[in-house]
């Protein structure tokens with residue numbers, strides 16, 4: 001009896017393993033064709049200057065989406081697979097070209113000072129000649145280097161290789177700005193802030209979200225913002241979802257913010273009314289007040 005039950009269980013496990021392996025294989029195969037089939041698209045989320053009266057969109061962060069069988073897949077679902085297969089290099093190249101092209105197009109249609117921000121994987125940065133590739137993409141698009149911001153993560157800096165540092169220095173020399181994304185979530189070493197040529201610190205949304213109500217998250221957020229500012233960095237607060245978050249930030253020396261309160265990431269055509277000021281921020285629409293009822 002025990003032997004029979006064991007056999008049945010083994011068969012079930014092996015079917016489950018096979019199904020998981022098949023799913024992984026399908027994902028990799030589908031991703032390998034996705035670029036050629038034009039299935040990737042970029043959505044954009046505004047980053048706003050907040051310390052100057054009414055918030056102003058200064059930058060848009062490009063966020064990758066994959067349209068697979070009519071559904072939009074989140075980057076969290078497929079970026080790891082792209083990194084594993086090495087396809088992140090070709091896809092990342094496409095992201096950079098498309099984001100620079102779109103931003104230059106917006107500049108030429110009236111948003112003169114608009115900048116864009118693009119997320120990088122370590123595989124991209126470690127490819128030989130990456131900084132020169134970025135320079136070529138900028139030339140091709142006509143976007144000024146100072147209008148491009150590149151977001152890297154702490155895990156990338158953790159590898160702390162001479163190659164990484166050399167590449168970041170080359171990028172900085174081009175005039176491209178470098179941001180440290182999701183700050184505070186990785187194995188942060190504050191030494192990174194001095195060793196690498198960074199200009200921007202993005203405070204992770206896990207801190208900002210709790211800052212108005214949780215005394216500890218409040219203290220941590222204030223400390224991170226203060227640290228960034230005293231090192232001469234611009235600080236962007238991520239994950240601003242409601243007016244309490246914004247109020248908290250306005251009391252700090254934090255000049256930039258991003259989050260659903262301003263806008264969720266949108267396809268380019270849907271972002272335009274917001275860029276043009278024809279439409280308010282998403283959070284303004286839900287403010288309780290006499291006009292809403």
Ligand code: C2E
Pocket residue numbers: 045062063064074075076079092095119120121151181182205238239240241258259260261265
């Ligand atoms: P990220 O760079 O930290 O981007 C911000 C993520 O937080 C986005 O998720 C955005 O939709 C979400 N977000 C923004 N505001 C709020 C908010 O107020 N509340 C909440 N709950 N979430 C907010 P998304 O688009 O799913 O991207 C996830 C991650 O995937 C990104 O995190 C980034 O690390 C990575 N990623 C996206 N596009 C690319 C890309 O082109 N290349 C690479 N290498 N990574 C990318």
Ligand code: MG
Pocket residue numbers: 061119151181
């Ligand atoms: Mg980012």
Ligand code: MG
Pocket residue numbers: 181182202238
């Ligand atoms: Mg982030």
Ligand code: MG
Pocket residue numbers: 182
């Ligand atoms: Mg993040």
